[in-house]
Amino acid sequence: MVLRIPLRRSASFTPDHQPGAEVSTSTPVKMEANVVVLGADSVGKSALTVRFLTKRFIGEYGDMESVYTHSLAIEGKEILFHIWDIPCSQEKSEDNSSKDKRIQWADGFVLVYSICDRASFNSVQPKVQFIKAAKESPSQEKVPIVIVGNKRDLHHHREVSSEEGRLLALSMDCEFYEVSAAEAYHGALMVFHGLAERICEAKLALKKGTGIRNIVKSVSAVFARKRTDSM
Numbered sequence: 001m002v003l004r005i006p007l008r009r010s011a012s013f014t015p016d017h018q019p020g021a022e023v024s025t026s027t028p029v030k031m032e033a034n035v036v037v038l039g040a041d042s043v044g045k046s047a048l049t050v051r052f053l054t055k056r057f058i059g060e061y062g063d064m065e066s067v068y069t070h071s072l073a074i075e076g077k078e079i080l081f082h083i084w085d086i087p088c089s090q091e092k093s094e095d096n097s098s099k100d101k102r103i104q105w106a107d108g109f110v111l112v113y114s115i116c117d118r119a120s121f122n123s124v125q126p127k128v129q130f131i132k133a134a135k136e137s138p139s140q141e142k143v144p145i146v147i148v149g150n151k152r153d154l155h156h157h158r159e160v161s162s163e164e165g166r167l168l169a170l171s172m173d174c175e176f177y178e179v180s181a182a183e184a185y186h187g188a189l190m191v192f193h194g195l196a197e198r199i200c201e202a203k204l205a206l207k208k209g210t211g212i213r214n215i216v217k218s219v220s221a222v223f224a225r226k227r228t229d230s231m
């Protein structure tokens with residue numbers, strides 16, 4: 001049986017919130033974070049997402065594409081998450097342009113594997129490489145990515161050690177958590193909290209970079225004007 005969760009879900013998604021957008025209302029909401037959750041089939045993408053949203057583990061989640069909105073206060077800042085949970089089957093059937101659109105929409109990524117499924121772990125690195133190739137440019141900050149080893153409670157069936165997960169994350173410049181969506185809320189909170197912090201840093205760096213670039217542009221414009229004036 002698939003339990004219905006009383007959350008905003010949409011089967012087809014039109015990204016109406018642009019990456020980098022800040023909410024400018026009088027409410028305390030300060031930042032929006034578009035997050036995409038990716039990973040192999042049955043690793044617990046939906047379980048982790050729903051755990052973060054509802055604090056509950058309901059066991060079966062169906063295989064629907066879902067977009068959730070959820071706000072969380074982090075160090076006095078209100079983060080409004082838009083979380084896009086994608087079934088692996090759908091991701092596989094998509095062409096690269098759809099994947100690329102989603103990557104451009106996202107401010108950050110949660111890449112999930114199961115510690116009991118070596119193949120799911122092996123599929124993480126190519127996904128990170130694809131995201132980085134599509135999103136990172138020399139002038140841009142690194143993309144906020146969190147790698148998550150899920151199903152930590154099933155340690156008797158473990159196929160991937162914690163060290164392997166940690167090393168992969170280190171080598172790809174990503175954050176790493178090992179969690180059990182089934183056992184606790186805390187792990188899911190850490191994942192999205194950690195990602196939100198990285199997103200905040202990236203947005204701040206982007207703003208600063210843009211600020212500096214604007215100053216450079218203005219100074220260049222002044223010198224260019226002086227040069228044409230003296231001709």
Ligand SMILES: Nc1nc2c(ncn2[C@@H]2O[C@H](COP(=O)(O)OP(=O)(O)O)[C@@H](O)[C@H]2O)c(=O)[nH]1
Nearest residue numbers: 041042043044045046047059061151180181182
């Ligand atoms: N034991 C255990 N089972 C989990 C955990 N997370 C998810 N599952 C189970 O794994 C199966 C697939 O989970 P689901 O979230 O639908 O995976 P998805 O396909 O990646 O979205 C379901 O039967 C879940 O109940 C976990 O942390 N521990």
Ligand SMILES: [Mg+2]
Nearest residue numbers: 045046063087
């Ligand atoms: Mg799912």
